Amino acid sequence: MKTANPFWKFFCSVQLTIVLLLSLAATSIIGTLIPQNQNPEAYIQAYGAFRYQLLNVLGLLDMYHSWWFQGLMMLLTINIVVCSIDRLQGSWKLIFNRHPIVRPERFSKRADARTLNDKRDVDDLVRVYEPLITHRYRHCQVIRNDDGAVIYGEKGRLSRLGVYIVHLSVICLILGGLVGSFFGFEAFVTIPEGEATDVVRIRNTGALHRLDFQIRCDDFNLTLYKNGAPKEYRSTLTILEGGKPVLQKDIIVNDPLRYRGINIFQSSYGQLPPEQVSRPAAPAPGPADSYTLSFTSKSSGMSYTRSVKVGMPVDIPEGLGQFLLVGYEANAVFRGMAVGAALKGLLTPPGGQAVEVLLPLKFANFDKMRGGAVVISVIGSPEMPGPAAKPAEPRYYTGLQVTRDPGVGLVYFGFVMMIAGCFVTFYLSHQQVCIVLERRQKTSRVILAGVTNRNKLAMQNVIEKIFGTMTKA
Template identity: 25%
Template sequence: MSSPNKHKPTTSAQAPIDERDIGAMEALWAFFSSMKTAIVLLLFLAAASVLGTLLEDRKGVTLYGSSFYKTLLALVGINLTVCSLNRFKLVWRQVFGPVVVTDRQHIAGMAGSVSLTTPGQVDSVSERIAKALRSRRYKVTSAGVGSDIAIHAVRGRAGFWGPHVTHLSLLVIFASAIYGHFLGTDGYAPILETERTTGYYRRGQDKLTPLGFEVELRNFTIEFDGNHNPTGYKSDVRIHQDGREVHSKVVDVNHPLTWQGISFYQSDYGLNGLSVVITGLSGKSKRLSFTVVEENTPQGRRYVIKEMGLTEVELDGRKLHLLVHNLVPDYVGGEALNRSLLPLNPAVEVMINDRWPQYKGLDAWQRLGWMTEGKSARFKGYNVTIERLIFYSGLQVARNPGLPGVYTGFALMILGILLSFYVTHKTIRVHLTPAPEGVSVALGTTQTGNPDAPDRDIQHLVDSLSPQTAESQEGMHS
């Protein structure tokens, strides 16, 4: 006796559960291969990039190095990889293992399809068609189906790879950028004029990272136009290794110095100090150094003399006190006094007192006025000169091992675009069937670009299969 449940039908609710019962990996793969996922991720990436730019410009907040942005980039990369792999097998089969045999109904639905009857035998007509197609640079494959023959001809197969080469280029650029980010160098090296450094500071770190060689700043210069507007900031940089100079270059914003894969770009500059020389009646002189420090204000960077610039010096048996203060970065004189916050023509106000500390009042100080680099002033036989201003140059230190990969990715992108838009992929299918009047021929074509454009190759085949051409070629074979 059969069980009452033996022939119990499956409910409609059970079948969908079985159909959706796929593994987690399959579901994840399907998610990342979805076009909707790609669009959503690209929209999120575009929005995050715009937001990151606004935050960096207005708030000084860097979004591009955050875990959120890196995760978003990783998801876009996974999506591109999965989509490319999904399509790769299909394209490989289309290019290297096309389906040759097809029916006449399929050919009739192709663009520019033509049906005609030509005299001759199936084999001879097949040879004529193959020869005509090869003369127009088609790769021809044929297969017999009983008494019929199917022909598959393709030209411009490289066009199939255009979108995939473009996808590959994005992946190469993406992977190279990640490689360069984690294994590259990104830092800052401030160097005083005439001095050297053996390392640099990584971003966000205060510890000096060794370079493996010495970098010297021979001098820093600012170039001006006729209106005294700055046009260039240049650092004369020398590389020293094993006790000798091995490389040199004048570095500016767009012309870095590169040594051992590390590039130094002009990034910043500023005033770090000045030296004053006092010469006495006897001809003896003393050099005084003053340190300049930077202060960030709402109006911009401000330069001040450290510790008020008060210094005592004894020369020719007399004690002098020198006060160097009120530094202005872009001295123009007159009532305007200063033109900008950039240290384009720094000047300091200099005062001297030879009666300190007995007389400290303002009347005991002799004001020498505003003095720029190279300017001198006299005081009771003494000569006071602003000998030199000491600038520093801030060099961006960068090494990106992923840069060759990025260049390769851009080259692949150009190649993919050229293949996609300038290489026309065309497929012609032919089906030959014996007929009482000769051979029944069905022709059809598909192509990228404008599929509705008149097809000269099909017309060429039709002309080669016309009765006059066929009789002429049959006569030649006989």
Template identity: 45%
Template sequence: MTDKILNEEVHLMKTANRSKRMLDALWDIFASVKLTVVTLTLLAATSVLGTFIPQKADPSFYIRAYGEFAYRLMQVFDILDMYYSWWFQTLIGILAINITVCTIKRWPAIWKIVSSKNLRLETIKKKSPIGEFSDPRHTDELLPLYKAYIGKKYKRVEMSSEKPGMMIVAEKGRWTRLGVPAVHLSIVIILAGALIGSFLGFDGFVNIPEGQSANSIRLRNSDATLPLGFEVRCEDFDVSFYDSGSPKEFRSSLTILENGEKVAEKDIIVNDPLRYNGINFFQSSYGQTPPNRVRIKFTSSKSNESPLHNLSMGQTVGLPDGAGQFTLLRYTGNYSFRGTMIGEAIEGFLEKPGKESQEIALPLRFPTFDKMRKGDWFISVDGYEDAFYTGLQVTKDPGVPIVYLGFVLLLVGCWIAFFMSHQKIVVDLQPSTNSSRITIYGVTNRNRVGFEMASHQLGEDLSKL
């Protein structure tokens, strides 16, 4: 019985040691700078690839540009939407963990320096002197003058006895050692924001005709629709053109409605979106919709009489002299007449007393087309009100505020890490025959040249007190 218990304990110890070795190995992998270099290289390479291969384009574009086999291959590896792909998100996650582990590993040494109360005089005095000079006054007279002057430039100033003289020890910028961890933290925050946006955000689009509303969008590269939880209404759409005919500016007047109540409104143009509840509505495209109202002309074949009527789709109007009635049915973008496409046309339904009803087409390009019926009245389209739809790109990225926070911290951290330093100086005052000998020592963690110049200036200032 005792041997069985002993064997079980040995097995548990071996299992625990094996688990510990695996965790230690995993920790060492994520604490490796090599992993950082490899991950950054892969992210950079794939990002470059993403600039050469257009993202989220229409499948027909890829098939035309690269061939069907290459398109299918890129589809399998999510190269066509790589910034949202599982492998790109995994690389970002690995980099975030790698930076976090590296920072945790180095944190005890950094914090020991920041929190330590020991100025480590012996380390400073091992360095070569930065400056030396003599003063005819005694050290007891110089000590309060020097301490007061150095106290204006250094936050921490202490006195130390160095028989037969004295030393003034000063330090500033110890907290600047936190600059590098701040940079690391900012990068992790930026990566976390990117992952949050990738998992919880969306990118879709919606087309809204003038005067109409939408409460859902279609997700990009998907047949799925996503409810918005409110309505967005296009009150008006305007487009202006250059002389060449290309669009100069298109503007949509949008209104947000919740439970039928107006809660937000804005005129948007390209790169000036409407933002509501963290959702962005960007002006992306536009197009024409079938006209809602059409101006119809009835022309008599016997006189110059040509009455006009403004009709909506489905509306019926009587022909002059009781010759029948005409109903406006639909708009056709490209009407086919005997196998030939003749362009835009308005289709209607003509009813005449004592005769069989018939559908007729009124091509916009051929105003006299209806004369072929040889009736007392022929019908044509005199014009119609242009109607447009606005194409909106709809996005949500809850990670954006986090990314902004990370960038602010990154700027602060870089400023601290590159333009500020931890400095310590020692001013050693030793009495000599009829004078005092002053020697200045100092150390800094960066910008040694600038620190030595400032220390030389400090020596000159002290010599003039």
């Protein structure tokens, strides 16, 4: 009935499975050739503005989160489910039938059946041979008829479900990835020492996301090799709920802090300007921690002055978007040219993607070269002339990667199921053995044979051992 349904017939097709797998393989190759989730400037520099826009529209810059890739994964999931159900219908009675029908001729006519003649009566042979089968096989039954008797043994029916367990594991892996893609996020945030925030910026889109708790950087420690290269950087983080600390942990690369399904990884770090550290770090920063930026609208010609701090986004007037100050770099380089101390930020236009902005402190009109609807310039910073600051220890900010993947539990379950399914599929088998006893005039004819759905060589060895025991019994 179901196979006559065009929808069912389409999704039950093995050809569809091949097409989907080849499509996923081809797109995955494209995903390795085109770097994923890079900054727009990197793509524009590599491919040009037109090709960047084309690749962005086609979803090839964040391929694994694109609608068409997720659609292929959904089609593959439906295809696997339908194929599994269709094939399980034919195996269901064989696997779960409590009273299987035994056909002696299926065994006695096999070319590899072993035969012997015995002078004992059929009933006597049943009493001798039945314990041999019962010892090896969980299910054993004796069927008597006018011509003699049949001793039937069977085990490993459930091993036929191994392939369906593998199918289920693949479905769990795909669904876990889709759940993480739809309901999870990957974001980043920079937090100066002693400060806290609950706002992170989503990767790629640049959209702001507010967490249900705050992350505070209590301390940052940097260890260097003798040649000056970073050896280890460690952040002491505290999770705050309602202003009260609930969890504290030191994190390093590949050793994240996990809280309420959120993973916080150590990703990067940076040093704050020297004058910004002229006073001890405190959870509540003062005016010296801020920069004064000018935002000039090209359409109206109006300039707006705003005070910004690292990690705290500000809205630009006239609906020109948002600006997030990412950090400070003492010796910035722009297209191979040293520009000195500079601020790094992200500008997110309305409905657009975040653009990285470099603001050298010595060149007020530097951002005019970028283009766009707004020009940003630094008009006040700790490095600009002002009162002399007292020497102080360097103060850093920590760069954190913040992720949430609600589908990771399904993925782990899928891996466990796949290991179990592969073990059942490759190491267990459905074995059936039958001893056919036929009455003759003065003797009884004994026929021994067995069948299995896989590993036939092992089954032949089992038959040889049973037959050797029978000849001695």
